[in-house]
Amino acid sequence: MNPIPATLDTLKLIKFLKREPAEHKGNAGKVVLIGGAPGMAGALILAGNACLHLGAGWTILEMLDPASARADASQPELMIRLARLDIQQSLANAKPDVIAIGPGLGKSELASCCLHAALAYPSIPLVIDADALNLISESPELLKQLQIRNQQFPGSTVLTPHPGEAAKLLQSTTEKVQSDRMKSIHQLVELTQSIVVLKGQHTLIASPAHPPAQCLAGNPGMGTGGMGDVLTGSIAAIAGQGVRHQINLWQATGIAVELHACAADSLVTKGVGPIGLTPSETILEMRSLLNKLL
């Protein structure tokens, strides 16, 4: 095993997202994002905004907070629905190209039900983040369901833990995860059989089919609540477009991680941050960089 990971070099793949003149929203993918429990609706809206601005054809939010599950006048493009216990039926009706679950999901019975439904939805790219990861770390049944999904549909699920979530999945501590991040990502891939993004300084990406690659871009200005939610929505958007643009989930994940970190660096260069750099500003900078790289 090579102890030095390769450097992530995926931005050249962005040209595959270029749209032919006759393309329409059906070619850009339908994404369903699930989360936003009471007190954390913002996490799902950030993920949704990232998804919208990174080019998804439709962005549908299944919001757990009843008070927030209504059209957002500041972002009317987002299709916001109230998540219910019949989420499995809602997903079947929506026929998404990609599902992302976790931002602000919480750990309620409804949250757990949503995660079961997402894991049961066959074959399409699935992005799992935040509390959805915490639920898996607390439930051998959900972990088994994840492993089975990956056996049936290899390469179709990506997990995006920060070091705290990684520690919970590995029944370890944040300090141990951080003391040997290469070992940690190998363990996470082994345990979950998924594509794994171990976030933090020099984010690592690995999968059962790919050795770890490391993102050298990014800066501590990214340490603002909601920055990971933006990454989740971005992976989903690029994977959604990738379905009809020859970009697989592994590649979509690499592109999103690199674009996210490069956008934050670009903003710092312009004097927007590191202090006070916001996830919402990062979304707009990602859009701008992506369009320059087409």
Ligand SMILES: NC(=O)C1=CN([C@@H]2O[C@H](COP(=O)(O)OP(=O)(O)OC[C@H]3O[C@@H](n4cnc5c(N)ncnc54)[C@H](OP(=O)(O)O)[C@@H]3O)[C@@H](O)[C@H]2O)[C@@H](O)CC1
């Ligand atoms: N606007 C909203 O509604 C928002 C809502 N949000 C939602 O809130 C929920 C809780 O999620 P959360 O990530 O905020 O808290 P939590 O799981 O306790 O993890 C924090 C701990 O993890 C660690 N750690 C993290 N990064 C690390 C690093 N780079 N390097 C090292 N360690 C690192 C560190 O652990 P420590 O070192 O303290 O042991 C830290 O204390 C979730 O549903 C989320 O979606 C958020 O998305 C924010 C915006």
Ligand SMILES: Nc1ncnc2c1ncn2[C@@H]1O[C@H](COP(=O)(O)OP(=O)(O)O)[C@@H](O)[C@H]1O
């Ligand atoms: N010091 C840092 N250097 C580079 N990237 C960072 C740094 N701190 C945080 N990040 C990035 O910011 C994002 C934070 O994600 P996360 O902790 O999940 O945020 P949240 O749950 O609040 O949305 C990740 O993509 C992570 O890699």
